[in-house]
Amino acid sequence: xxxxxxxxxxxxxxxxxxxxxxxxxxxxxxxxxxxxxxxxxxxxxxxxxxxxxxxxxxxxxxxxxxxxxxxxxxxxxxxxxxxxxxxxxxxxxxxxxxxxxxxxxxxxxxxxxxxxxxxxxxxxxxxxxxx
Numbered sequence: 001x002x003x004x005x006x007x008x009x010x011x012x013x014x015x016x017x018x019x020x021x022x023x024x025x026x027x028x029x030x031x032x033x034x035x036x037x038x039x040x041x042x043x044x045x046x047x048x049x050x051x052x053x054x055x056x057x058x059x060x061x062x063x064x065x066x067x068x069x070x071x072x073x074x075x076x077x078x079x080x081x082x083x084x085x086x087x088x089x090x091x092x093x094x095x096x097x098x099x100x101x102x103x104x105x106x107x108x109x110x111x112x113x114x115x116x117x118x119x120x121x122x123x124x125x126x127x128x129x130x131x
Contacts, residue, residue: 010089011081018077025070029059073099 032055034040037047039054047061048054059066076096080089 007084014080018074021073021077029066030057
């Protein structure tokens with residue numbers, strides 16, 4: 001009985017992580033381009049040529065292509081809900097932990113050019129980039 005309750009609590013925890021990832025993904029998609037480029041420093045590129053483009057939403061630049069990219073952390077977070085094994089939970093934790101620094105490093109290396117994959121780390125729980 002106690003084991004069943006703890007498994008339910010763990011599943012609820014993973015569902016909460018996935019829900020947080022959804023909210024962060026929505027926040028990432030609606031955030032301005034300056035979150036993933038250097039245009040807030042008045043460093044523009046061919047892709048982000050002026051202040052108006054800098055203030056446009058990330059989703060308006062990438063279109064619906066960004067949806068699967070930002071959905072990736074949500075789907076990864078839901079794997080332990082449907083496969084409740086300790087090894088699966090640890091692998092999921094490792095995957096989510098690796099996405100964050102990888103996305104940050106990609107975002108900092110692209111400078112003023114927008115990077116679709118940089119949005120992966122932006123949509124992860126605990127990974128809001130300070131601009």
